[in-house]
Amino acid sequence: MEDRAKQRAAFSCPGVVATVAHAVQIRDGFSGWLTQSLTLDAEKTSDIILAVNEALANAAEHAYLGSPQPGLMHTRAEHDPELATLTVWITDEGRWQVKDPSIAPNPGRGRGTMLMRALADRTAVDSTTTGTQVRLQWDHIRARLDAAAQRAQDDDRLLA
Template identity: 45%
Template structure:
C-alpha cells in the first residue's frame, strides 16, 4: 500500500503536503499519523506541544471529513504544513471544496461544536475562510509559547 501523502522539503522551510485525499474518517486518521511523524522529525517542539498541534490539525481534518460534503458526493481534503525556521512558525492549512455549515445555536447539540474553539485554544493564530469554493482553515503555531 502506498502512502497518500508525501512530505517534501522546500528552500528555507520544510513542507508537508497531502492533496486530493478522500475526505473520510479513515483517510483523515492516516493523514494525521503521517503529519505527526513529520512534525516529530522537523520540529523541536516539546511532546505536549506536538500533541496540541496534532489535535488542532485533527479537528480541522475531521470537520472536513464529516461536514464538508454532507449534501453531495464524497470529496477531497488537502493539507499543507510549512515549517519556517526564519520566522519561528509552523503554518498548517487544511482545505476542502465542500460547503460550510452554519449551525443554528438553538439546534446545536451539547456534545458537538467544540472543534473550532479547541483549534483557537491550541493554535497561536486561526483563520477560517468559508468563501467559495470550499473552506480553508489556517492554523499558526509559534516556536515560543
C-alpha cells in the first residue's frame, strides 16, 4: 500500500467559462481543497489564495477582451510530497488584451502580475497565440495527514 504522506494531492477544474463569477467559484473550491489537503499557516494560505485569485481574475478579465463570448479557463494544482512543492497552473485559450487606453486607468488596478510574483516562490507566465498559462509554485509545503496516518507517524516518533 502506498504511504499516504507520499501521495500527490491534486485539484482540477478544467474547461470553465472565463467569467469573474466563475473565477470566484474556482477560487473558493481551490481554497477548500488547499485547507483540507495541505498543512499551511494562515498567512501562507492567504498568500496562495490571493495569488491564484489574481491569475484567475486576469484570465477572466483579459484573455477574451473584445471577444463576443468568453472562452475557457483551466485550473490545476498539484502538491508533490517528495519535493514539498505546490504548483498551480491557470490556463486560458485567449489572447492577452490590454484594455482600451482611452479609458482612464484605475490606480488601484494593474498590479496582479507583480502581486503573483511577490506571493509565490516562482512564477512563470507563458503567452502564445493559443493562450496564456500562469504557473505559480511554492516550496516547503507539507501534506495534511489523515487521522490514521498522523497516529502512525506519532507512533513512529515514540518508538524512535
